[in-house]
Structure formats: structure tokens, C-alpha cells
Amino acid sequence: MNRNTPITEIKGVGQKAQALYTKLGITTVGELLAHYPRDYETFDLPVSVSGAEPGEICAVEGKVLGIPNQKKIRNLTILNVNVADASGGMQLTFFNMPFLKKTLKPGGCYVFRGRVQTRGGAKIMEQPKIYSPEEYQRQCGQLWPRYALTKGLTNQAVQKAVRQALSFYEFEEEYYSPQFLEKEHLLPVGEALCSVHFPENMDLLQAARKRLVFDEFFGFLLTLQKNKELTQELENSYPMLETADTVRFLERLPFSLTNAQKKVWAELREDMAGEHCMNRLIQGDVGSGKTILAVLALLMCAANGCQGALMAPTEVLAVQHYETVCKYTRDFQLIFKPVLLVGSMTASQKREAYEKIALGEANLIVGTHALIQEKVVYKKLALVVTDEQHRFGVRQREMLAEKGECGNGPAGKKHPHILVMSATPIPRTLAIILYGDLQISVIDELPANRLPIKNCVVNTSYRPKAYSFIAKEIAAGRQAYVICPQVEEGELDNVENVVDYAEKLRTMLAPSIQIAYLHGRMTASDKNRIMEEFAGHNIDVLVSTTVIEVGINVPNATVMMVENAERFGLAQLHQLRGRVGRGEHQSYCIFVSSNEKKETMERLDILNRSNDGFRIASEDLRRRGPGELFGVRQSGEFAFQIGDIYADAGVLKAAAEAVDSLLAVDPDLVLEEHAKIRQHFAAAENSVDFRSI
Numbered sequence: 001m002n003r004n005t006p007i008t009e010i011k012g013v014g015q016k017a018q019a020l021y022t023k024l025g026i027t028t029v030g031e032l033l034a035h036y037p038r039d040y041e042t043f044d045l046p047v048s049v050s051g052a053e054p055g056e057i058c059a060v061e062g063k064v065l066g067i068p069n070q071k072k073i074r075n076l077t078i079l080n081v082n083v084a085d086a087s088g089g090m091q092l093t094f095f096n097m098p099f100l101k102k103t104l105k106p107g108g109c110y111v112f113r114g115r116v117q118t119r120g121g122a123k124i125m126e127q128p129k130i131y132s133p134e135e136y137q138r139q140c141g142q143l144w145p146r147y148a149l150t151k152g153l154t155n156q157a158v159q160k161a162v163r164q165a166l167s168f169y170e171f172e173e174e175y176y177s178p179q180f181l182e183k184e185h186l187l188p189v190g191e192a193l194c195s196v197h198f199p200e201n202m203d204l205l206q207a208a209r210k211r212l213v214f215d216e217f218f219g220f221l222l223t224l225q226k227n228k229e230l231t232q233e234l235e236n237s238y239p240m241l242e243t244a245d246t247v248r249f250l251e252r253l254p255f256s257l258t259n260a261q262k263k264v265w266a267e268l269r270e271d272m273a274g275e276h277c278m279n280r281l282i283q284g285d286v287g288s289g290k291t292i293l294a295v296l297a298l299l300m301c302a303a304n305g306c307q308g309a310l311m312a313p314t315e316v317l318a319v320q321h322y323e324t325v326c327k328y329t330r331d332f333q334l335i336f337k338p339v340l341l342v343g344s345m346t347a348s349q350k351r352e353a354y355e356k357i358a359l360g361e362a363n364l365i366v367g368t369h370a371l372i373q374e375k376v377v378y379k380k381l382a383l384v385v386t387d388e389q390h391r392f393g394v395r396q397r398e399m400l401a402e403k404g405e406c407g408n409g410p411a412g413k414k415h416p417h418i419l420v421m422s423a424t425p426i427p428r429t430l431a432i433i434l435y436g437d438l439q440i441s442v443i444d445e446l447p448a449n450r451l452p453i454k455n456c457v458v459n460t461s462y463r464p465k466a467y468s469f470i471a472k473e474i475a476a477g478r479q480a481y482v483i484c485p486q487v488e489e490g491e492l493d494n495v496e497n498v499v500d501y502a503e504k505l506r507t508m509l510a511p512s513i514q515i516a517y518l519h520g521r522m523t524a525s526d527k528n529r530i531m532e533e534f535a536g537h538n539i540d541v542l543v544s545t546t547v548i549e550v551g552i553n554v555p556n557a558t559v560m561m562v563e564n565a566e567r568f569g570l571a572q573l574h575q576l577r578g579r580v581g582r583g584e585h586q587s588y589c590i591f592v593s594s595n596e597k598k599e600t601m602e603r604l605d606i607l608n609r610s611n612d613g614f615r616i617a618s619e620d621l622r623r624r625g626p627g628e629l630f631g632v633r634q635s636g637e638f639a640f641q642i643g644d645i646y647a648d649a650g651v652l653k654a655a656a657e658a659v660d661s662l663l664a665v666d667p668d669l670v671l672e673e674h675a676k677i678r679q680h681f682a683a684a685e686n687s688v689d690f691r692s693i
């Protein structure tokens, strides 16, 4: 078996299982092995009965007292067994397992593992797993992988398939030299792959993870360097001059730019007028006012007789931007002739848009990545702005360049200016690495009219208070968001989901309060409609997954309540919080945690104490160790499969240095000793290259 072998070659994976794996995006053995565990189950040493905490999964070692008691209720056989150790007793209940009556001998000693509950003040376990003490001893210290699943596919089945795949897999030859592995303290690639699935202990797991993370970063940075080479010296194909349009627009705006915005605007003007093609990133915390800078640059572009495009990662955000520019165009009589281009438009709407773009009747095109698809032909595309979570790889840049002068262009490609906007708070040292191919501008100041958001971190018993608070804000004319984690059916238990939650809220809040929900599995046009209704204040409370985390601007919304806050990374929670506090009203953020572990509360408390995205990200980085990484969702823009830019910052820096020294010696990887690296990462390039969400 190799990475391209279809998974049906694995014994036990038939047609039915194949369909389930396809749902998870797995069709080949390579993809199965890259389906890294979500987290690991560990078997801790047994605790005493008196020390077993209700709510926790634990193992107790005890003696069976007396003969198990069996009852039959309709089709259900219920077996109750009393066990005890020196510290106390506990009742165990088993359903439909009558044979246990014979297995569990009075006086016999066993280890029982399950979730501890209380019934009438006494501790119980239902359906615990049973081990002999020796058997249990062997399990201890091992880590068992838990995979992301889909309904119908069990964890056990995936474990089995992975185990088989690993035993028949022809591992790729190691592509780094032994000296390199030693210098970077990396496991060989095959070993890493085995150990990430079935680690013998925590140390091996961390080592395996490190190797895979290193490779992921290494591949990403190699591509980035290529990108950088390509773009650095590009001559300015579309030199532009500032005109009265932007000056007048700024004069008429109801607010004046912050000093930070002014500084960045000057940088943009200089870039677009300068010798080289612009390749710039604007990094600014949520709410720092990036959109207006994009509008200014696009206006300068239009005033110079060119076309500009504004691209967003989701339709919802694209539509919002389109409406913002339409409003600016009307209110300030700007020279924009905007069109919208998103996937959910009808074929004839799209055709109409294509035509306007090709003829140059539109000078501002707003949309999703539909904007760079082949069908779109531009008249004179001179500036592309991307907002949040999309970067261009080498190929996309080439594609854009081809579009630059399509139709009537002279020979020789012209490259449009590129402006990327991001709210992902990344400490400067990492930003230089991750955005190595771009110039960086930072907006390090929020508009002055903002009141700091008031935060609280609470447990679920606070909900009634939160609901009455939301009702009060709504009565005052404001709006609220409630966020629940997105859940693939059957994947996570004990997690709130938007559909049921919205239903529940309807019973908790007055009927006059309009409640709707939003999630990623809805159609694009449904999502757009709900967002429009929310922006237009026909909806008071929006129950949503994190699909709204990116860029949405509804300044009238003042409450952000996040359920299961413990499941999100801090940087992501900060993004969510950024959806409120965008207007003149006092805003509030309620983080509800479903567990009260000390570390969770402390971690969330960081949000309580700081409103500064950069500080939060660095705290996140300081606190999270690789052991805790599995299961915490990562920030979207750099959605690496296994690496986490914050927690693996050290590995990221090491990979960056390694790429630099490699390319310093052999920029095109032509030396014989680098052939394997070139081959491996050429294949990987297609998959890691600048993903959007």
C-alpha cells in the first residue's frame, strides 16, 4: 500500500464504509493516515472509590460483594453489582449483559472503568468496562487515538483500519539527511506517522507530532519563498496617482481616520504610485477599521481608470462589503460602479456580471473566490484586495496576472497590486515568517469613540441571568449573538448546537423577540438572507456557529454570548468578541464554560483581563503546550492540518531557519542531496498551498 492506494484495499473497508470515509474526505490510504487523531484516550491508574469524582471517567479496583442482582423490565435485563475497596462501596449497573452474572464472581477483584455518577447521594457507574487488574495495568500509560468520525463510523473501526494501513504501508523514504534529523531533533518520517496514531507514551507522541508539524511548516515556507521570489521584484504595471476623489471622500466622512489608519493609507498610496507592484498586508485587530482603507485604495484605483476587486472568504461577508460600498457610493457620490459576484447568484445574474466586468462597465467587483475563476475576464484589473483568510499562492497570482490585460492586452503579463487584510493577531516575530512574502502595515490603534467591551466568564448556571440581560438589551433596541460550537452529528457529545439552542431560546425569551439561527451547512443564499435580516434588525438574536466569526459588522449588536467557550482557542474567542463593540453602544461578552476546571477558567479569564488581540495570542502561545493541542480549534487563517502557529511557534521558527539555510545553499533545490526534499514537497505543494477556509 502507498499513499494513493484506495482505502477499499484495507480489509474490512467495504462499500458502505467507503461512503462514510468519503464524507470525511478520505478516499486513499494516504488520506486515512493523514486523518490524525482528534485527541487520545488515556488509562490512568485506578483511584480509590472515595476519591472517584462524580462526572469524571475513572477506574476503580474493587471486590465484588455478594451475588449480582438481576431484574428484567420488559426487554431490558438490568444487572446491579456492588463493589468495594478499602475506602468505600459503589453500585455498578449493566444493561442487557446477563452473562456478566457468571463472569463477576463474588469476592473476585476487577478494575471497572467508566463515568462516575451519583444516584440518591451514592456513587454509581453505568456500563463500566471490566478488566482484570493485570490487563488494566498493561493499558495504563498508553494513549488510544480518538478520531473525528461521522455517523455510522465508529472509533474502533477507524483504529482498526489505521492499524492495518500502517502495517502494510510502504513508507516514503526519508527525505531529510541523518545530520539534518539529528540537528533538528526530528523523528524519521515513518516512525512519526506510526507514533502519531498509536503512541506508546506521551514523549513519543510529542516527538511524532513535532516531526509532522515541522514538515507542514517546512513545506508551507518553501512555497512562500517561491512566492516571494516571484513577487518581490515585480515592476509596477499600474502606477497610480492620488486624485481629488479620495481627498473629498475623506473630508466628507463623518469620522476622521485614526493616526494609525492615516499612516497605513500613506503607505498604500506610496506603494501604488511606486516603482514596484504592491504586495502588502494590513494587520489590525478586530474593529480597527480596515475596510475603509480597502475602500480608499479601491477608490484611488477607480479614479485612475482601472478595475479593482474586493474578495472575501465567505458569501456573507462579500455581500456585506458590497452593501457597504454601495452605500458609500450613494452617500458620497463616489465614482464606483460596483458589481457583486458570488456563487449563489443565478446563471443569468452571473452572466450579466461577467459582461459588465469584461466590458469595463464595472470598476469595482466584490465577491468570493468566484472572482478569480476562469470565466471572469477583466478589462483592466489593477488591484485585488482580500479580506480575512485568503492568501494567494503562486498559481493564483499567475492566474490574476493573466487576467490583468485579458482581451486587449499587449504581450507580457501585468500584475495587479495586491492588498491582504487580516485580523488574525500574530506576534510580530511570527508575522515576519508567516507573511514573509508581503510588506506589513500594522493598525495599532482603535477608533476613539469605542467603549471597551465588558466581559464575564461564567458557568452554565448563569444562563437565566444571561437571558434576562439579553432581553433587557433587546428592549433597549440592541441585538445579540449566541454562539454554539459547530457539531458534526455524532462527533461530540454534551455540546450545544444551534438548531436546538434556538428552539430552546424561543421558549425562554418573550415571543416578540425574533430569533434565528445560522450555520455552515445552510445554503449560501439562506445564510445571506439571515445575515441581511439580522443587519436590517428584523432579527434580534442570532444563534450561530463560528461562521459569523469573520468580519461581520453589525454595530447595533451589543451582546455576544459564547456557549462551550472552553472548546475554542483564545484567539478565536477574541475574533468572536470582535463582532460586538463596533458602534457607540456599550457592549458585553459572556463566555459560558461547561466545565469548571481550574485551567479552563484561568485560560478564559485572560479574555476577561485583556481586549488586546496581540496580548491574548501571546498568552495563548505561552500557556498551551503541545499535549493540549488536540481538540482545540485553531485560528482559521493558518489552518494547518496539525501545526498550530501559536503553540508550535518554536517549531515554526526552526522550520523557517532550516528553509532559509537550505535555499541559501541551493535556491532551486537542484543538488542531488536535495532531490528527495524537492520531490516530496513538490507533491505536498499542491495540498498545503494557501488554503482558504
Ligand code: ADP
Binding pocket: 255, 256, 257, 258, 261, 284, 285, 286, 287, 288, 289, 290, 291, 292, 423, 447, 448, 449, 551, 553, 555, 582
Ligand atoms: P475591521 O478592522 O474589524 O474590519 P471595520 O473596518 O469593519 O473593522 O470597522 C468597524 C467599524 O468602525 C465600522 O462601522 C467603521 O465604519 C468604523 N470605523 C472605521 N474607522 C473609524 C474611525 N477612524 N473612527 C470611527 N469609526 C470608524
Ligand code: MG
Binding pocket: 290, 291, 387, 551, 552
Ligand atoms: Mg473586517
